[in-house]
Structure formats: structure tokens, C-alpha cells
Amino acid sequence: MENPHTRAARYEVNSITIPTLTLESGETLKGVELAYEKTGSANGPVILICHALTGNHIVKGTPGNNGWWDGLIGPGSYLDTDEYTILSFNVLGGNDGSTGPASIDPPTGRRYGREFPGVTVRDMVKAQYLALKELNIPHVHAVIGGSLGGMQALEWGMMFPSFVDKVFPLAVTPTLSDYGLAFNHIGIQAIESDPDFQNGQYPEGAHIKGLEIARMAGMVTYRTPLLFDDRFKREEAQSGFQVESYLNYQGRKLASRFDPNSYLTLLKAMNSHDLSRGRGCTLDDIAEHYPTELITISYEGDLIYSPEYMERFTKRVRSGRHYFVSTAFGHDGFLVEFEKWGSMISSHLKNVQTKRVVNG
Secondary structure (H helix, E strand, O other): OOOHHHOOOEEEEEEEEEEEEEOOOOOEEEEEEEEEEEEEOOOOOEEEEEOOOOOOOOOOEEOOEEOOOHHHEEOOOOEEOOOOEEEEEOOOOOOOOOOOOOOEEOOOOEEOHHHOOOOOHHHHHHHHHHHHHHOOOOOEEEEEEEOHHHHHHHHHHHHOOOOEEEEEEEOOOOEOOHHHHHHHHHHHHHHHOOHHHHHHOOOOOOOOHHHHHHHHHHHHHHOOHHHHHHHHOOOEOOOOEHHHHHHHHHHHHHHOOOOHHHHHHHHHHHHOOEOOOOOOOOHHHHHHOOOOEEEEEEEOOOOOOOHHHHHHHHHHOOOEEEEEEOOOOHHHHHHOOHHHHHHHHHHHHHOOOOOOOOOO
């Protein structure tokens, strides 16, 4: 008999079209494209992966071109491709194949640019839900994501509780903190104040220095001061310090591949993140009536997304479980050291729990 662990997982990168999408703002987009990656068992339960700010839908990738969660996904791994179908979308407003500011607006034949409407995390989730319907996927076993992806996972549990069994928000909190809003503001101002930005009407391929600076500001929050000190040790580079060279490199690297208007769109979507927004109740009420099994993971030293805040919220959820991971990587803990926390996810995926039914 064939050993299932010797079979190559099915792998597909493609896109799906949503005919019409009405946003929270009331604006309507037509012919919305969402790029996706799909791998794993052809008939297994579906696990939806949601990516972070500068991530994309390539979570597994291919040999020599690994995805950003390759270490978590594969035959016999924490997200077992022999058992599950693993699916990920590039977010609405994103930079890698989904409809966003760099896409062509069908009615005009021109790039959306700054005319692309503002989107929220809930708009992203709604787009994914409609895309799953277009793909004839009637149910999702779990939604997993970190940072911006964790915001999406939390909203999945609120918006479509009958469609998903359990959600795994990582490195996130029920709202974006004022500290997070502050760093996003720095990034937004850096881009919008750049003269070359031209109020968002820059020519295609333009290099926006403000995007580099926005990326540098973000990078400072992703890892802990201890990790910076241990890595750079105040060592000097050809001009300045090694840590300065590192941030300059990271800024240039992102600016070479990411559309500035898309970066702004996603930062502002993150600013919208608040589970209680517009729902007529407090976050405590949200927690006490959260309708989906909730497994949250926080990381030591996360400067933006307080582990204590996420733990307090999760403890109020009847079907909630919170984990804390000790790490020097801070917020970026959800991208590394899978051996520390991958089993937390895999054990809950296999543990079937009766869904809580909430009236209203």
C-alpha cells in the first residue's frame, strides 16, 4: 500500500473573480480578483491562512521558493498537507495579484491609484468568504493568521460563525492599540509627505523614499530590543552603525516590491480593527458571546499587541484558550520558532469541540 506521506501534495496558484463586492463604506467594486495558493489533500478539511501586512498568499511555496509559513506546512507537519487542504488569499487591497490600488479599474482602464476605496478588515474577510463560495468551498475547518492575519481570523469568528469551526488569531489583540495607531501614523505620514508621492498619483514603478521610512518604523516594532542588541552590538558599518544599514536595507527591499498606495490601504485597514466597532456592545460583551471556538497565541515582547490584553479577552470566551510563547523575537514570533508553538495549533485542529450556539 502507498504511504500517504510519500505523495506529493497538490499545489495550485491561481486567482478567483468575485463579480460584485459591496464594502462597509457602501462603495461597490466589480470584477474583484483574489489571488490564492492552495495545497494539500484534495478532499481534506479546509484551513484558511490569512497573511500579515507585507505578506502574501504564498504560505507554502515550492522547493527553492519557500512560502512564509513553509516551516509550519507540509506532509506530517503541524499543518499536515496529507490531512488538510491549505488555502490562502492575497488580501483585498493587497500587492500580489488581488484587486488593489495598483490594479486596473475596469470602467476606466487605468490604475486605481489613490482612487481605490478605503477598505476595512471586515471587507477583507467578506471578500474571502465570497471567494470561497466561488470556489465551491462550503465550510472551513479553521482560520489561522498573525498580525493583520490575526485581525482577519478574529473577524471570521464574528462574521461567519456557521461557516468556520475554530479560529486561531496569533500576535494580535481585539483592537489595534493606540501604540499601534501611532506607529501606523508615522508610516502614513512618511509616505504621504514624500514629494515624489504626488498625492498618490506617482508614475508606475516610482521609488518612494517615504515607503522605505515607513517600513523602517514598522521593523523597529516587530522584534525586541534584546534581539536588536544581541544582533548588532553597536557595531559600525561602512557609514554609520550596522543597525542603520539593516534598516536601510529592509526599507529598500520593501520599496522595490510593494506599491505605496497598497501599503497605505493596508495600514488604514489595520487602523479600523476593533471587534466592537459598530456592533452596539462592549468588548467584554463580544468576548462573552463570541460564537466560535477561539485559540489565541501571544508572543513575549510583542510591543504592539499586548499578550496580557489578548489573554484577558480570551479568558472571557466560553470556548477560548490562550497560549503565551516565550521568545526573543517579539511580534515576529509568529514567523519563526515553529517548534515552540506549532503543536498548539495542530492539537486543537484535531480536537473536535461542539460549536457554541448563540442566539441573535
